[in-house]
Amino acid sequence: MEVLRGVAHGKIIELENELALPEGQPVTVTVQPLVSATDDKGYLPPGEGLRRAFGAWAEDGEELDRYLEWSRQQRKIGRPEIEP
Numbered sequence: 062m063e064v065l066r067g068v069a070h071g072k073i074i075e076l077e078n079e080l081a082l083p084e085g086q087p088v089t090v091t092v093q094p095l096v097s098a099t100d101d102k103g104y105l106p107p108g109e110g111l112r113r114a115f116g117a118w119a120e121d122g123e124e125l126d127r128y129l130e131w132s133r134q135q136r137k138i139g140r141p142e143i144e145p
Contacts, residue, residue, distance in 0.1 A: 066095075 067076040074090070082088065118125040
């Protein structure tokens with residue numbers, strides 16, 4: 062999958078670069094608006110920093126929880142119990 066940038070003009074999206082596809086080739090498009098980097102004080106919109114930090118897991122908190130629990134369990138394997 063290729064990530065391209067462009068500007069929306071009504072029903073048309075004008076891309077910065079040409080596609081390496083033949084004219085008339087059917088495609089699927091997923092549109093994600095670019096969030097302005099910061100406001101006038103240099104702050105990101107609420108939640109945007111976390112969304113960027115979590116990357117692929119930004120929209121899948123349950124999957125992230127399962128992975129973190131699995132990771133915790135893996136670290137325990139083969140470790141001796143800590144005595145008080």
